[in-house]
Amino acid sequence: ENREDMLxxxxxxxxxxxxxxxxxxxxxxxxxxxxxxxxxxxxxxxxGKEKANELHSQMxxxxxxxxxxxxxxxxxxxxxEVEENDSDSEGIPGGYLPSNAWHxxxxxxxxxxxxAPSFHYMLGSFKSDPPVPRQRIERQKKATGGEEKRAMPAxxxxxxxxxxxxxxxxxxxxxxxxxxxxxxxxDTPISFFDLVIDPNSxxxxxxxxxxxxxxxxxxFARLKLDDDKLPIIExxxxxxxKRDDHSTGARNQAVISLSHQEWK
Amino acid sequence: xxxxxxxKGSGFSQGNDEDEDYGVSQTPTHTQxxxxxxxxxxxxxxxxxxxxxxxxxxxDQKKIPIKRVDILKKVIREYKDVYSEIVNRAGRTLQxxxxxxxxxxxxKHHIYILTSDxxxxxxxxxxRDNQTAKLGLLMVILSFIFMKGNxxxxxxxxxxxxxxxxxxxxxxxxxxxxKKLVTEEFVRQKYLEITPIPLTDPPEFKYQWGPxxxxxxxxxxxxxxxxxxxGKDPTFWVSQHHEAES
Numbered sequence: 001e002n003r004e005d006m007l008x009x010x011x012x013x014x015x016x017x018x019x020x021x022x023x024x025x026x027x028x029x030x031x032x033x034x035x036x037x038x039x040x041x042x043x044x045x046x047x048g049k050e051k052a053n054e055l056h057s058q059m060x061x062x063x064x065x066x067x068x069x070x071x072x073x074x075x076x077x078x079x080x081e082v083e084e085n086d087s088d089s090e091g092i093p094g095g096y097l098p099s100n101a102w103h104x105x106x107x108x109x110x111x112x113x114x115x116a117p118s119f120h121y122m123l124g125s126f127k128s129d130p131p132v133p134r135q136r137i138e139r140q141k142k143a144t145g146g147e148e149k150r151a152m153p154a155x156x157x158x159x160x161x162x163x164x165x166x167x168x169x170x171x172x173x174x175x176x177x178x179x180x181x182x183x184x185x186x187d188t189p190i191s192f193f194d195l196v197i198d199p200n201s202x203x204x205x206x207x208x209x210x211x212x213x214x215x216x217x218x219x220f221a222r223l224k225l226d227d228d229k230l231p232i233i234e235x236x237x238x239x240x241x242k243r244d245d246h247s248t249g250a251r252n253q254a255v256i257s258l259s260h261q262e263w264k
Numbered sequence: 265x266x267x268x269x270x271x272k273g274s275g276f277s278q279g280n281d282e283d284e285d286y287g288v289s290q291t292p293t294h295t296q297x298x299x300x301x302x303x304x305x306x307x308x309x310x311x312x313x314x315x316x317x318x319x320x321x322x323x324d325q326k327k328i329p330i331k332r333v334d335i336l337k338k339v340i341r342e343y344k345d346v347y348s349e350i351v352n353r354a355g356r357t358l359q360x361x362x363x364x365x366x367x368x369x370x371x372k373h374h375i376y377i378l379t380s381d382x383x384x385x386x387x388x389x390x391x392r393d394n395q396t397a398k399l400g401l402l403m404v405i406l407s408f409i410f411m412k413g414n415x416x417x418x419x420x421x422x423x424x425x426x427x428x429x430x431x432x433x434x435x436x437x438x439x440x441x442x443k444k445l446v447t448e449e450f451v452r453q454k455y456l457e458i459t460p461i462p463l464t465d466p467p468e469f470k471y472q473w474g475p476x477x478x479x480x481x482x483x484x485x486x487x488x489x490x491x492x493x494x495g496k497d498p499t500f501w502v503s504q505h506h507e508a509e510s
Contacts, residue, residue, distance in 0.1 A: 042463060046462065046463060060500075060501045060504060062411040062412060062504070064412070064420075065427070066494065067411070067490065067493065067494060068424060068427035069427075070494045071493055072428065074493055099438075102397035102400045102401060102439075103397050103400070104400075105400035105401075105404070106395075106396035106403075107400075108492075109396075109400045110396065110399060112403065112481050112486065112489050113384065113481050114381070114383065114480050114481070115380055115399070115480050116324055116364045116377075116380045118325045118327075119322065120325065
């Protein structure tokens with residue numbers, strides 16, 4: 001308990017206590033007392049060590065109070081000129097520290113340190129544990145991947161449909177034309193070439209032939225050779241055409257070639 | 265040399281618990297490393313060096329010292345047989361490119377920090393963050409400890425800090441929980457070492473400089489700081505000056 005007292009360089013109390021312990025030890029007879037004695041010795045030696053330390057630092061005593069005051073001054077303290085005998089905490093004078101006080105002190109301090117500046121990427125922070133974000137990215141990728149796949153077939157379907165539709169529509173259109181024409185003028189067969197050739201576009205001509213072939217295949221029209229051996233086309237009534245085909249089982253194939261030159 | 269051969273590139277070591285799977289219990293000798301190096305593609309080794317440099321720079325952000333165990337596990341991995349070469353090259357890169365020093369502050373447990381090779385230039389502080397203020401506080405504590413003979417009791421330290429308007433129980437507008445900052449953060453960063461004083465009841469603690477403080481500043485610098493603040497010459501404090509110069 002009297003630690004501070006013993007530590008004081010002016011006191012001999014430690015020595016006195018040691019001497020007393022020595023005297024007491026001669027009267028010791030049981031183990032417990034010896035243990036106490038040992039404990040005392042440890043304590044005493046600790047105090048002794050501290051005293052020795054104190055000796056060293058007291059060679060040039062350091063006035064920490066003055067240091068504190070000077071620090072406050074450096075930090076830019078505003079000392080209030082108010083006479084207060086009983087301030088809220090003993091020994092601490094009044095005064096107001098500005099908010100940048102410690103920053104100011106810190107800036108001065110930097111000069112005395114060789115601290116490595118903190119390294120930060122300019123473009124955003126670096127997370128030192130990648131696993132978490134990575135998992136999220138993977139999950140997201142999987143999710144969007146699935147969706148994308150689903151989107152793809154839908155798109156394709158649409159395209160394919162439109163193709164088929166386009167073809168069908170064209171076929172129907174041509175058939176319609178054919179039937180209308182024939183209705184108006186039943187006795188005049190239509191020259192195949194007149195029907196299919198587009199004077200302005202070779203490609204269109206080929207397409208027309210393509211579409212007409214469907215009509216013939218499905219039995220809505222018939223190709224014949226006229227007296228001049230030129231192909232003519234005439235629409236058939238559905239039933240007749242189909243029935244005919246079935247009974248006769250005749251299916252003819254014709255290959256029509258049309259080169260660009262010939263078209264011209 | 266002969267007794268080291270057994271441990272060349274081996275995984276498990278004898279009773280060295282902290283090295284775990286990446287144990288380098290008896291480090292390969294220089295010649296062994298050179299031989300191992302020849303077996304590896306130079307590009308890949310250099311890649312590892314770059315990775316280590318980046319790893320160290322990022323790990324240093326919080327100023328918490330970096331353990332070799334982590335380096336081995338996260339960066340070096342299967343290249344542990346050329347570990348020393350990679351570390352040396354990384355250190356050279358850090359020095360030549362960034363002006364930083366890779367310093368081992370604990371040779372037993374193999375812990376590293378980064379310090380600056382270059383002195384701080386005037387008027388250089390680009391960003392204003394809490395780190396500067398914290399450094400100010402740290403310097404104040406380090407000064408107190410040094411001037412009091414390299415060691416100070418916690419009671420004395422806090423009495424001193426109270427004079428600077430820092431109360432351990434109160435929330436500070438700049439530092440927040442000051443007590444936590446001093447007793448936990450500074451200790452974890454190895455700026456301060458706080459050890460209990462035996463047989464004290466209630467328990468008291470001893471504050472000393474930590475190994476990082478010793479590497480990043482010096483007694484001489486701290487004395488200069490104190491002298492500047494107090495408007496005196498460093499030689500005013502005879503024994504401290506003597507110790508700082510030795």
